Amino acid sequence: MKTKLAFLISKALNESLSVEEIESLLEIPKYAHLGDISFPCFTLAKKLKKSPQLIAKEIAEKIQGDFIQEVRAEQAYVNVFFHQLQVANNVIEKVLLEKHHFGTKEKNGQKVVLDFSSPNIAKPFSMGHLRSTVIGNALANISEKLGYEAIRINHLGDWGTQFGKLIVAYQLWGNLQAIEQNPIEELLKIYVKFHEEAEKEESLNDKAREAFKALEDGNEEAHALWKWFRDASLKEFEDIYQMLGVSFNSYHGEAFYNDKMGSVVEELINKGLLEESDGAMVVQLEEMPPCLMMKKDGATLYATRDLAAAMYRYNLYEPAKIFYVVGHEQSLHFKQLFAVLKKMGYQWSENLMHVPFGMMLKDGKKMSTRKGKVVLLADVLAETMQAARKNIEEKNPQLKNKEKVANEVGIGAVIFNDLKNERMNDIEFSIEKMVTFEGETGPYVQYTNARIQTLLNKGKFSFTESHLNYLDGEAWEVIKLIETFPHVIETAFVQANPSTIAKFSLQLARSFNKYYANTKFLTNDELQRERLKVAYAVSILLQESLRLLGIKAPKEM
Known part of the structure; x- marks a missing residue:
């Protein structure tokens, strides 16, 4: 009804305001005796050089439709009363005939990629992961309702310095039998212990960085431990996803893009975008800090992998849109990511959207796995x-x-x-x-x-x-x-x-x-x-x- 009414008002105003502009101004009156829908005319006064009361009167005299029972100009408002029985019949018949397809659009042949949930391997699935999971799943369902094919991607946190920490923690305090019986709980214990001990002994962090570098370089022992951590975690995650009724088309996590980052770095060099800064490699950006691509020791970062992931997904799926359902604390990261892709000349970067959300708090504070403050x-x-x-x-x-x-x-x-x-x-x-x-x-x-x-x-x-x-x-x-x-x-x-x-x-x-x-x-x-x-x-x-x-x-x- 809003769109139909907006069209009539736009026509009455000789299209000096678009249907979309009028729709955004329409209000539902607080009291039923003021009509079913109301159009305030204050914003038009300056544009039309008339009083809002006169504009309301002129509009009220011009609009009519078979679904409209009465139009009243009251003060600066056009108050519209719909023909209740006629509208009710149209609406009810449509819903009862279309049933669950009411509001559904025909398939448009376009795809929407959704990157959501993305828990970290070897850490429990906490309440902190719930938000991304359920928001992303709902957006995927909504996308399908509107005719898109939804590609659900679980970009697992299965790479990064935390694995160096976990490998060192396992080598120092790990109990094979205990971990096999209860993998996530035991891995969390030694992960928390690592952070407690690292506060006393800084050299542990250096060992963790070395262990992760060994993992990146293909060290067999490090890779075997990493795979074990990943498989155990996925099994536990899958139980949670089944309970929530959530499924994915892809579980390609950060590790999947390890062999795809070289070509990205090479492209950045060829396009003259990569430069050195204090020994690290960065892309300079306007109105925000430079985007760090490689550390001094040559290790890659989130940005490098996310660049590779965005390019891989676009080439594979050619989506109309990519949603990244990730907490608002990562907002700068995604602004940088999208800006780098734009500098690389990829116009489709405009179709990427970060979907930020607030935190799940416990006693007013963010839940923290490393401090053991987590609700499963x-x-x-x-x-x-x-x-x-x-x-x-x-x-x-x-x-x-x-x-x-x-x-x-x-x-x-x-x-x-x-x-x-x-x-x-x-x-x-x-x-x-x-x-x-x-x-x-x-x-x-x-x-x-x-x-x-x-x-x-x-x-x-x-x-x-x-x-x-x-x-x-x-x-x-x-x-x-x-x-x-x-x-x-x-x-x-x-x-x-x-x-x-x-x-x-x-x-x-x-x-x-x-x-x-x-x-x-x-x-x-x-x-x-x-x-x-x-x-x-x-x-x-x-x-x-x-x-x-x-x-x-x-x-x-």
């Missing part, structure tokens, strides 16, 4: 699933598939708790908030959908095409929300922000529950059928919203 994601998921199990036993002990539903609700609670937040906000870790199944939570949205499923079963509802002849007042508020769903998905993609969809699902669930609380649905008459059609449409969109976020929607709870 597996432990959190186990606790939320147990809380869901307890909730089911108390409220619905006869429920079928209790274990499956408890897992879906518990895991959904963790994912939703992350994705409902604005991407750039830090999140304070709190098990209590995650296991609260009321308020702004995933279980609240899941429960609303399950409640509607029960309602549809009791009302023996089956969809047949027929027009609505009646619409309740609260139903109109629900319809207006449903109508915005395709726009919500587009916004989530453009802003790379899945919280838009999470917030929509909460708003829709709240709006429906208000309608449900004030209306009797099972009346065994024509009104029952009309109300259940609206309920069915809500259920479809709640399920689809949860699916896009990577969350299951059990039919019973």
Whole structure:
């Protein structure tokens, strides 16, 4: 409706403002008696050299459409009332015919590459890794909804100085039997111990640098240890990914690009971009620090590998866009990376986008693996699933598939708790908030959908095409929300922000529950059928919203 209305207003203004500009100005009035949508005219006063009140009056006299019931000029606002029954019929029929495809675009033949999750090998999968994983997975789902082929890449942190530290730590304190029995936990112990000891004995850091250089140079013992650490970690990561319902097209981590960096460095030299600075090799950049490509000892860095990775991915996939879902503390790194690619003459560098996000905090501080201050994601998921199990036993002990539903609700609670937040906000870790199944939570949205499923079963509802002849007042508020769903998905993609969809699902669930609380649905008459059609449409969109976020929607709870 917004786009249609924006087109009419643009026409009334002789296209002095574009449809897009008008759409961005449209507002939802705070009170229903002020209309369904409102257009403020303040910004036009200077441009049109008229008072905003006069502009509002002139626009109100010119716009008309079959979906518009009334237009009022009130002060500096154009307040528009839609033809409720007509709009409701159009929206509901479309949703019920298209079902989960509502808002879906046809395949466009283009690819989107998403670099996300990317945990470090030989370290546990902590709550700190959750954000990149669930934001990236949701963006991949949203991309597919909008017609793209999503290429999911797990750029594993399987290279770098930390492996030198781990190799030295293993050689000094490693217990083969203990590590084989519980690899990640034992490797974390010796990694933390390395940092504790290195604070007392600086020479350990030198040994770690030497060990990593040996690994880079192909030392057999170092490589065997590295491979062992990597394989053990991947097995544990895969268990977590299965629980979260996340999969990848590629697990090519940093190590994969070792043999591809030489040609990148050579290209930088040939293009006259690489220069020496205090013994290291850098690319000079405008308005930001130089990008370091090689250390004094010849060891490569993140930037070298990320350059090689970007070029490899572009040549392999030719994507329309590459998303890097990495914490905001890496913002400078990605600005430098994109700037270097641009200096190299690659215009496609403009299609690369860093998707930063805030930190997961514990007691107001960033979680740190090296200091041992870490909360394991597996432990959190186990606790939320147990809380869901307890909730089911108390409220619905006869429920079928209790274990499956408890897992879906518990895991959904963790994912939703992350994705409902604005991407750039830090999140304070709190098990209590995650296991609260009321308020702004995933279980609240899941429960609303399950409640509607029960309602549809009791009302023996089956969809047949027929027009609505009646619409309740609260139903109109629900319809207006449903109508915005395709726009919500587009916004989530453009802003790379899945919280838009999470917030929509909460708003829709709240709006429906208000309608449900004030209306009797099972009346065994024509009104029952009309109300259940609206309920069915809500259920479809709640399920689809949860699916896009990577969350299951059990039919019973």
